[in-house]
Structures are given as structure tokens and as C-alpha cells.
Amino acid sequence: MKIAIMLYDRFTALDCIGPYDVLCRMPGVEVVFCARERGEIRTDSRMLGITADVAMSEIPSPDVLLIPGGFGTRRLMSDAYTMEWIRGVHGVSQWTTSVCTGSLLLGAAGLLNGLTATTHWASTDLLETTGAIYTEQRVVEHGKIMMGAGVSAGIDMALTLVSRIQGDDVAKAIQLGIEYDPQPPFDCGSPTKAGPDFVALLRAINEAEEQAS
Amino acid sequence: MKIAIMLYDRFTALDCIGPYDVLCRMPGVEVVFCARERGEIRTDSRMLGITADVAMSEIPSPDVLLIPGGFGTRRLMSDAYTMEWIRGVHGVSQWTTSVCTGSLLLGAAGLLNGLTATTHWASTDLLETTGAIYTEQRVVEHGKIMMGAGVSAGIDMALTLVSRIQGDDVAKAIQLGIEYDPQPPFDCGSPTKAGPDFVALLRAINEAEEQAS
Numbered sequence: 472m473k474i475a476i477m478l479y480d481r482f483t484a485l486d487c488i489g490p491y492d493v494l495c496r497m498p499g500v501e502v503v504f505c506a507r508e509r510g511e512i513r514t515d516s517r518m519l520g521i522t523a524d525v526a527m528s529e530i531p532s533p534d535v536l537l538i539p540g541g542f543g544t545r546r547l548m549s550d551a552y553t554m555e556w557i558r559g560v561h562g563v564s565q566w567t568t569s570v571c572t573g574s575l576l577l578g579a580a581g582l583l584n585g586l587t588a589t590t591h592w593a594s595t596d597l598l599e600t601t602g603a604i605y606t607e608q609r610v611v612e613h614g615k616i617m618m619g620a621g622v623s624a625g626i627d628m629a630l631t632l633v634s635r636i637q638g639d640d641v642a643k644a645i646q647l648g649i650e651y652d653p654q655p656p657f658d659c660g661s662p663t664k665a666g667p668d669f670v671a672l673l674r675a676i677n678e679a680e681e682q683a684s
Numbered sequence: 685m686k687i688a689i690m691l692y693d694r695f696t697a698l699d700c701i702g703p704y705d706v707l708c709r710m711p712g713v714e715v716v717f718c719a720r721e722r723g724e725i726r727t728d729s730r731m732l733g734i735t736a737d738v739a740m741s742e743i744p745s746p747d748v749l750l751i752p753g754g755f756g757t758r759r760l761m762s763d764a765y766t767m768e769w770i771r772g773v774h775g776v777s778q779w780t781t782s783v784c785t786g787s788l789l790l791g792a793a794g795l796l797n798g799l800t801a802t803t804h805w806a807s808t809d810l811l812e813t814t815g816a817i818y819t820e821q822r823v824v825e826h827g828k829i830m831m832g833a834g835v836s837a838g839i840d841m842a843l844t845l846v847s848r849i850q851g852d853d854v855a856k857a858i859q860l861g862i863e864y865d866p867q868p869p870f871d872c873g874s875p876t877k878a879g880p881d882f883v884a885l886l887r888a889i890n891e892a893e894e895q896a897s
Contacts (some may be wrong), residue, residue, distance in 0.1 A: 672857055
């Protein structure tokens with residue numbers, strides 16, 4: 472089974488590395504990082520580069536597609552090449568998946584029309600412009616489409632995906648392998664739990680970062 | 685503040701990318717990926733390459749050191765250059781930290797003698813050969829040393845580290861920013877919770893992988 476993770480300029484690293492380090496542990500799986508062109512792709516912070524080992528054109532029919540989020544998604548929503556590639560892959564994939572604002576690209580490609588969907592909590596309005604209906608769930612499934620919420624939700628999404636592909640026992644073994652027994656130091660990982668002040672602060676930071684870029 | 689993440693051949697990606705995507709969100713911070721030589725470093729699965737932007741010799745005095753785990757740590761425990769660099773950095777750092785089997789390198793460098801410490805649950809015996817005393821805690825602190833347990837524990841460790849460096853409010857804002865409200869699909873992320881059968885299975889897989897490499 473071949474799993475393609477699509478990179479692009481200004482992706483968020485944890486969105487794809489959480490799922491990568493879950494999915495690559497499935498027996499018989501090959502995870503392939505791809506991008507418009509081969510080579511190093513830098514993250515949203517610019518402090519990290521990850522290698523795209525193949526060009527998207529070289530991997531037109533992976534069994535699983537995973538699209539991470541990041542500020543770079545905004546520009547790609549109107550990029551014809553990316554939209555056509557995603558639709559082509561989705562036409563033949565066993566699973567089409569996203570983490571965080573990666574779902575904006577599934578939506579822009581027309582895959583989420585009328586469906587409940589998830590994304591980073593700060594991008595729900597933008598998601599709904601694509602015809603999707605935001606729902607506050609950490610993992611959302613519709614047939615072969617699976618979406619995780621913001622950033623760290625990709626780990627929960629990927630473990631769920633493993634359980635669908637190779638069964639609960641493999642997923643449990645992988646969860647133990649990555650010692651995923653989370654103990655967050657605070658109980659503030661969602662807008663509801665964090666409260667309006669933190670939400671307003673983060674929205675302001677996000678907007679400043681988008682404008683600066 | 686400069687944070688150095690030390691890469692090496694056969695590191696585990698999530699061990700460092702979980703903390704990276706927490707720490708890089710602190711205001712005024714620069715995260716730098718380093719390795720023995722500049723260039724692409726491949727992970728334990730060989731399916732992913734991450735760029736070391738600088739050589740370790742170029743960054744002898746970061747404010748924070750973070751060492752991820754991975755099968756590659758075994759060889760480095762007896763690598764004189766690495767041991768000397770770690771001791772040198774620790775001599776001037778504000779924080780010296782590890783995730784997963786990264787603590788084997790702190791131990792081999794002589795930093796954990798007589799201290800309680802953590803690592804991946806499958807490497808506790810090896811950790812204790814360095815003079816450390818394994819304790820089943822997800823995050824362990826001694827002065828300026830902080831360690832996270834296996835792989836995904838780096839996220840919890842990094843959020844704890846942010847709270848020490850810039851206070852609880854910044855840590856909470858970052859936890860909300862990465863939407864870290866974990867909902868693991870199973871309750872099996874530690875040996876105690878997963879039970880002896882899964883633990884034996886994972887130990888066998890780990891040993892096979894180490895021997896094959």
C-alpha cells in the first residue's frame with residue numbers, strides 16, 4: 472500500500488509528521504512525501520525543511536492521500552494544477568484524508584459539498600465557503616474521506632485510519648509503539664475549553680502571521 | 685532564544701516534530717535543526733528526510749538543546765564527538781532536554797547519573813546502564829534537564845517546557861493553537877494499559893528492526 476503525503480510551501484509539520492509516524496508503522500506500507508516539484512519544502516515557520524522525494528506528477532494513483540494543513544493552503548485553493556491532481560487521486564484512491572486546513576483543499580476540489588467536515592477551529596468559516604458544513608468533531612469520516620481537526624488531531628485521525636485499513640489490533644500496537652497516552656499539561660486544547668480570551672488572542676496572532684506572509 | 689534540535693541517522697520524526705511545532709510558536713524563538721554535518725538526515729523508517737540546516741560545530745551554545753529518540757541513538761552512545769558536544773552544550777544551556785530514547789544520549793554523556801529519568805518504555809534497561817533510574821512518568825525534570833517518555837510524549841514535554849520558559853499563558857495559547865485536545869481511539873498508550881501481549885509483540889518487532897538494520 473502506497474500512502475502519499477502532499478507537501479507545499481508553508482505547510483505545518485506536525486499535521487503530517489503525526490500521521491506519518493503512525494502510518495509508516497503499518498506492515499507493508501510505503502509512505503511517500505510528494506510536492507509540485509521534488510526537493511526541500513519549508514514549513515510555515517520557515518525554520519524546518521522536509522524533503523519531497525517525488526513530484527506529484529510521479530504519483531498519480533496512491534492508495535491513500537493525506538493533505539496536511541498550513542497557511543500555504545489558502546493560495547492552493549485556487550491553484551488549478553493542485554485541484555486537478557487531488558481530484559484525479561481521489562478518483563482512484565482507497566482513502567482521501569486531510570489534517571487541519573488540509574480539508575480546505577479537499578473542499579476547494581469539490582469533494583466536501585454538503586458534507587460535514589472538520590478543519591482547524593480558526594478556519595471554519597473558510598471551510599464552509601467550499602460547501603462543507605463544519606462540525607466540532609476531532610475525526611470526521613464519509614465513505615473513503617477522513618478528516619482530522621487542527622494540527623495534533625492528525626495523530627488521532629491516523630490511528631483511526633489504521634484501524635479501518637488493518638484492524639484495531641494493529642492500530643493499538645502502533646498507539647503503544649508511539650507511547651500515545653497523552654497527558655496535556657492544561658485542559659485548553661479546544662476553543663470551548665480554552666475560552667473566548669485565548670481564542671481571540673490566537674485569532675489575532677494567526678491573522679497577523681497571514682498578513683505578514 | 686535559540687533552540688537546537690539534534691538530528692542523526694535513524695531518528696524518529698515525531699520525537700522532534702511534536703516539540704518543534706510547539707516550541708517554534710513561542711515569541712522570539714529560533715528553532716535550529718543541526719546534525720554532525722549539514723544536509724538531509726533520514727528517519728528510522730527511511731521514508732522521510734529532514735534538513736539539518738547547520739552542523740553541530742556551528743551551534744556550540746544554544747539556549748535549549750533537544751535530542752529526539754530513534755534506533756540511531758545506540759551507535760551514538762559510544763560516539764566521542766557526539767558525547768563531547770552534548771556535554772559542552774549542557775555546560776552552557778538554559779535547558780537540556782530529550783524525548784524517547786534521546787535520554788540514552790544524555791545518560792551516556794554522564795548527565796543522568798543517580799537521577800530518575802524516562803525514555804521509551806522498551807528501552808528502560810538500556811537507560812539504566814547509564815546510571816539513571818527509570819521512572820514511569822511522562823515528563824521528568826531535574827533542574828535544567830527535562831525528559832519526555834516515548835515518541836508522542838514530546839508534545840507534553842514541550843508544552844511543559846514552554847510553561848517554564850514563558851509562563852502558563854503562552855503554553856496554553858500554544859496548546860490551543862495546535863488544537864491539542866487529544867482523543868486517542870484506544871486506551872492502550874502505555875505498557876500497563878496495553879497489557880503483556882501487546883508489549884511482547886512490540887518488543888519482538890523492535891528487536892527484529894534493530895537486528896535488520
